[in-house]
Amino acid sequence: LRQSVTSRAIAPVKDSMQPLQPQASTFKVAILGAAGGIGQPLSLLIKMSPLISALHLYDIANVKGIAADLSHCNTPAQVLDFTSPAELGNCLKGVDLVVIPAGIPRKPGMTRDDLFTINANIVKSLVAAVADHAPHAFINIISNPVNSTVPIAAEILKKKGVYDPKKLFGVTTLDVVRANTFVAQKKNLRLIDVDVPVVGGHSGITILPLLSKVRPSVTFTEEEVEELTVRIQNGGTEVVEAKAGGGSATLSMAYAAARFVESSLRALDGDGDVYECAFVQSELTDLPFFASRVKIGRKGVEAVISSDLLGLTEFEAKALEALKPELRASIEKGAKFAQKQE
Ligand code: NAD
């Protein structure tokens, strides 16, 4: 399979002095949690996309200033701000893609699951609004713990009778971005060439980089595999500790999410060659949700790429079995939480 988007950075603005002209197909995108550490740089990065005609920024904190600021960039997307739940419906009406980075981030010593109680409720209420006002939109969920918030979203959408599993994505692109960076550094490769599929989930040992499937083909010693795997699995914690109480990854996450948004929009635009890793409903393993490479098209996930799980090394096969109990428990925790809601 040719990787068109996965190994490419989002397209830069060609000439910053020339306003970009909108293309034939353009899309409306809403960011819920737009005033946050991820929301702000993500809004900036995707304001640069010529595929976006309208960018709706929503937060319970004030987003007016952020929208005013961004709206002065001479790129086509019209920026509108929405604050307070009373404005959420208008924010969502007619949007093609909803990105959800709303929620609290980790502090040192916390796991992503420690965020569950607060973020589960935030995701529940936001996804319920998406179901009511943008039932056909693609939904990209960033809020942690992704291993639980995506199953929560699925159950809420089911309750509302609008669940389309092909359109619900847990954003795990940061794991791929990290894996690409760390592998390129370790092996002295050109960053642009490197593509590492990362499967499983988005937390600790559930993050499984498949180093035997790296493109271009590259060999690692056992020590290198172990060291790289642990570093990729702990990338989030590395940033949380470095920020020392100031939150978790925001800039690299915004970069990764912008790539996933751009891929989603290219898919909506009819590009037939869009592949990304994402945490989606899946039959690839015995788990109901699983992150893997997927082909994305106009209607969402068109295919889950199963070939990455063939011919795993012994290390990868063991790691895959080892992650399943934790990932299953997180998925069930999310689903049960949502099923209990009124
Ligand atoms: P942040 O605290 O800086 O920003 C969160 C924003 O969400 C704030 O502006 C807040 O006002 C807003 N918010 C809270 N409740 C809301 C609601 N009900 N409706 C709308 N907005 C609401 O946090 P951050 O650093 O931007 O991180 C956000 C989330 O993303 C965290 O849960 C974090 O763990 C997660 N995250 C995920 C990944 C990933 O790879 N998927 C990577 C990094 C961070």
Ligand code: LMR
């Ligand atoms: C990450 O991987 O950076 C995010 O999931 C944030 C975190 O809590 O580590």
